[in-house]
Amino acid sequence: VQLQASGGGLVQAGGSLTLSCTTSGRTVYNYGVGWFRRAPGKEREFVAAITYDGKRTYYADSVKGRFTIPRDNAKNTVYLQMNSLKPEDSAVYYCAAKYGSSSYTKEDGYNSWGPGTQVTVSS
Numbered sequence: 001v002q003l004q005a006s007g008g009g010l011v012q013a014g015g016s017l018t019l020s021c022t023t024s025g026r027t028v029y030n031y032g033v034g035w036f037r038r039a040p041g042k043e044r045e046f047v048a049a050i051t052y053d054g055k056r057t058y059y060a061d062s063v064k065g066r067f068t069i070p071r072d073n074a075k076n077t078v079y080l081q082m083n084s085l086k087p088e089d090s091a092v093y094y095c096a097a098k099y100g101s102s103s104y105t106k107e108d109g110y111n112s113w114g115p116g117t118q119v120t121v122s123s
Helices: none
Strands: 002-006 009-012 017-024 032-038 045-050 057-059 077-082 091-098 117-122
Touching: 002 091, 017 032, 017 091, 017 117, 045 077, 077 091
Parallel strands: 009 117
Antiparallel strands: 002 017, 017 077, 032 045, 032 091, 045 057, 091 117
């Protein structure tokens, strides 16, 4: 499956932004989807994930209560809704898709990755 993340941009601290991860080639319905991010000089880290059926979600502690990960299978899209943004949320955000029982919170659990989208939060 091919993935495309979009919606990044520049936002002030405390603001909101919604990223979209759209699939092509195959329907997103069969895949769990995760969001990861990489800040300058840091390792890529897990942000949030959702199971293929939307019944379970997973969040990094750093974003719990601020980010949500809804999905719209009819639109082949998974979103990352980001509220109360902080400067430390600035990073390149990537979406990834997985099929099967591998981990939702680890990079090696995912089979397909899309190019990232830049999010910059100004203080």
